[in-house]
Amino acid sequence: MVKIVDYKTYQKEDGTEFHALVLQSGVEAVKSRETGRTYLTARSARIACTFDEETCASLKGTELPGSIKKVQVESYEYAVPTTGEIITLSHRYEYVDEQESIVRDNVIDKELVI
Template structure:
């Protein structure tokens, strides 16, 4: 399950406003590469929607079946807002419904077939 924790407003090039929901997965224990200590975190991603702002606000706190997974992508630059540091990223987080996760886990990719 994922929870809707917020929403964000965006503006298209033509000036039209649209929204996305911010969804967050469950709590995960992760070991720090630097200190070796364990800390808790939760994966978060934006989920496109066709809702207006009132509907987005009303959905905060709702849950959806599914999960957030790390997906490998072409490298891109990411700027850390807190430090201003630019880091090259090769992944992003994506929401997968339960059905999509089952298919993703059980279908053999064409490049893996000999």
């Protein structure tokens, strides 16, 4: 399950606005590569929607079936908000509903079948 924790408003190139819901997964324990110590975190992802601002605000706290998965993408640069450091990433997190998650986890790509 994931929870809607917030929403963001964005502007398209033509000047029109749209909203995206901010989804967050449950808490997970992760081991730091630098210190070796365990810390708690939660994955988050944004998903565009057709709702108006009032509806987006009212959806905070709503739970949805599914999960947030790490997906490999073409490398891109990202500015860390707290430090301003520019890093290169090759993944993003995206929401996957329960049915899609079952298919992704259990279906083998045709190219991998001998």
